[in-house]
Amino acid sequence: MTRSILISPSILSADFARLGEEVRAIDEAGCDWVHIDVMDGHFVPNITIGPNVVKALRPHTTKVFDVHLMISPVDQYLEAFAAAGSDIITVHPEAGPHIHRTVQHIRSLGVKAGVVLNPGTPAKMLDYLIDDVDLILVMSVNPGFGGQSFIENQLRKIEAIRKMIDKSGRDIHLQVDGGIDFTTAPKAIDAGADVLVAGTATFRGGPSAYADNIRKLRGG
Numbered sequence: 001m002t003r004s005i006l007i008s009p010s011i012l013s014a015d016f017a018r019l020g021e022e023v024r025a026i027d028e029a030g031c032d033w034v035h036i037d038v039m040d041g042h043f044v045p046n047i048t049i050g051p052n053v054v055k056a057l058r059p060h061t062t063k064v065f066d067v068h069l070m071i072s073p074v075d076q077y078l079e080a081f082a083a084a085g086s087d088i089i090t091v092h093p094e095a096g097p098h099i100h101r102t103v104q105h106i107r108s109l110g111v112k113a114g115v116v117l118n119p120g121t122p123a124k125m126l127d128y129l130i131d132d133v134d135l136i137l138v139m140s141v142n143p144g145f146g147g148q149s150f151i152e153n154q155l156r157k158i159e160a161i162r163k164m165i166d167k168s169g170r171d172i173h174l175q176v177d178g179g180i181d182f183t184t185a186p187k188a189i190d191a192g193a194d195v196l197v198a199g200t201a202t203f204r205g206g207p208s209a210y211a212d213n214i215r216k217l218r219g220g
C-alpha cells in the first residue's frame, strides 16, 4: 500500500538565533509540518523552548505545528501550548498521572492529540488509547537530544503499531522521531510510518540544502 509521507523537520537542529527565518526556509523548502521539541531539563536532560516561542513562530508559517512535549508534569501547560498555535500536541504517558485524561484534555482544547512511546515503552500500552488519539509517535532514540543514532529495534514496534492502526479503522498518523536520515527513513516507511521527524538530516548543509534534504527524506 502506498501512503503519502509527511516530513516534519525538528527545529531543534535549526539556528536558534534565526528561528523565524529557519521556519520560513523549511516551509519554502517543502516541509509538511514543523516539529517543535519542548524540553524542561527535568523530564529530559535538556532545556529548549516554551509557549512564548511557539507563539512568536506562529506568524512565520501556516504549516501544521507538531508540538512534542517532553515536560513533566505536563497537564498544567496544555492550555498555553494550545493558545500559542499548536495544531497537534504529543505527550509522553510518563509525564503525568493519567494519560487518558491528558489526551481528552488536549482534544477539548480543539487540538489534535498524540501519544509518544519511548524506546523502552511497549506498543501494548496503546490498547486502551488508540480510540482517542490522532497520532502515535515512536521514539527511535531516547528523548532529549538531536543527532543520536536510530535504534533499529523500534522498527518492530512501528510494524506492530501499523497493524493496530489498520485494525482500528481509524485515521491515525504513525510518526517516528530520532536518527531519521536518508538510510533510516526508507526503513521507517517500510515498517509503516507515515510522518518522519528529522532534525539533523533536514538542517544539514544550511538553507540551500533544505529542499533537497526534504525531498530525499520523503523518498523522492
Ligand SMILES: O=C(CO)[C@H](O)[C@H](O)COP(=O)(O)O
Pocket (backbone or CB within 6 Å): 010, 012, 013, 035, 037, 068, 141, 142, 143, 144, 145, 146, 147, 148, 177, 178, 179, 180, 197, 198, 199, 200, 201
Ligand atoms: O524529540 C527529539 C529528541 O528528543 C527530536 O525530535 C529528535 O531527536 C530529532 O532530532 P534528530 O533528527 O537530529 O535525531
Ligand SMILES: [Co+2]
Pocket (backbone or CB within 6 Å): 010, 035, 036, 037, 068, 177, 197
Ligand atoms: Co521530537
